[in-house]
Amino acid sequence: MMRRLTLLLIVLALLSLAACKRKPALDVSSGKQAAPAFSLTDTNGKPLNLADLKGKVVLLDFWATWCAPCKVEIPHFVEMQKKYGPQGLQIVGLSIDDDAKPVREFTQKMGMNYPVAMADEKLTTQYGGILGLPVAFVIDKSGNIVKKFVGETKPEVFEQEIQKLL
Amino acid sequence: MKILVAILFLLSAIAVAEDSPALTQAQISPQALVRVIQSNQRAKLLVLNVGPRVLYAQSHIPGAEYIGPTNDPRGIEIFRNRVKSVPKTKQIILYCGCCPWEHCPNIRPAFAELKKLGFRNVKVLMIANNFGADWADKDYPVERGQ
Numbered sequence: 001m002m003r004r005l006t007l008l009l010i011v012l013a014l015l016s017l018a019a020c021k022r023k024p025a026l027d028v029s030s031g032k033q034a035a036p037a038f039s040l041t042d043t044n045g046k047p048l049n050l051a052d053l054k055g056k057v058v059l060l061d062f063w064a065t066w067c068a069p070c071k072v073e074i075p076h077f078v079e080m081q082k083k084y085g086p087q088g089l090q091i092v093g094l095s096i097d098d099d100a101k102p103v104r105e106f107t108q109k110m111g112m113n114y115p116v117a118m119a120d121e122k123l124t125t126q127y128g129g130i131l132g133l134p135v136a137f138v139i140d141k142s143g144n145i146v147k148k149f150v151g152e153t154k155p156e157v158f159e160q161e162i163q164k165l166l
Numbered sequence: 167m168k169i170l171v172a173i174l175f176l177l178s179a180i181a182v183a184e185d186s187p188a189l190t191q192a193q194i195s196p197q198a199l200v201r202v203i204q205s206n207q208r209a210k211l212l213v214l215n216v217g218p219r220v221l222y223a224q225s226h227i228p229g230a231e232y233i234g235p236t237n238d239p240r241g242i243e244i245f246r247n248r249v250k251s252v253p254k255t256k257q258i259i260l261y262c263g264c265c266p267w268e269h270c271p272n273i274r275p276a277f278a279e280l281k282k283l284g285f286r287n288v289k290v291l292m293i294a295n296n297f298g299a300d301w302a303d304k305d306y307p308v309e310r311g312q
Binding site: 064066067068069070096097098119120121124125129130131132133134150151 | 218219220221223224225234235237263264265266269271272295296297298299301302
């Protein structure tokens with residue numbers, strides 16, 4: 001009896017381990033999920049809380065200054081922020097650079113008109129793991145993730161998604 | 167004149183897009199590296215990660231050492247200091263996986279530095295898209311943490 005119980009416990013432990021490994025912290029493929037909250041300070045020293053953006057459509061961009069495809073997307077984000085900002089779009093950049101200094105310099109050089117903060121591994125893990133760049137999430141006005149884009153994405157694809165939500 | 171400029175531009179674009187023969191020959195596929203890692207050859211390898219810290223902390227090849235991005239002189243200096251005591255015959259695997267292979271800003275400078283320093287047994291992990299798609303999502307072995 002004791003042996004069976006031990007065996008059962010081992011099987012259960014292995015199953016739960018397998019489940020942990022398989023299931024990412026966030027999987028948007030099966031439908032809407034609440035965007036993990038964060039409370040950061042942006043590169044201008046201002047607070048950046050996702051909760052404060054409820055009621056807006058948020059485009060959350062994980063990027064880095066040395067990432068070529070990210071750099072292609074950024075001028076489009078600047079344009080989109082200008083175009084759709086008055087209608088309720090808020091783009092947010094989260095950099096995975098090792099240091100904040102090049103990020104500050106880059107945001108100024110590129111005239112980035114939206115807040116940028118540094119992301120750590122805790123936050124990237126909450127967003128399902130950012131194991132390559134760029135990755136962008138579109139979040140609706142209720143704070144739910146409705147779409148995840150991996151890799152360089154054309155601006156019209158983002159716009160199509162955003163227009164539906166504004 | 168315009169044609170000449172166009173030809174020169176095309177040639178330079180090709181030069182950027184194509185890797186050197188040495189780098190091409192040094193490539194190892196993720197599948198091949200997994201086989202090595204799972205064999206008794208693992209102990210002979212020095213696996214160096216030249217990607218960003220956030221990426222490494224989330225997921226990396228078991229036993230890989232974090233070096234950091236090698237896309238600027240400071241990163242190269244850190245990298246050079248790390249390998250200066252390593253025997254030139256040591257089998258070294260370099261990898262990054264931050265972004266698609268052709269855009270990776272770290273792998274080429276790191277490889278060039280090892281060649282310059284005289285390392286003779288260097289392989290670079292050919293990650294076509296990124297570490298997530300080409301390694302972690304395939305359930306190849308990973309470790310987490312700093």
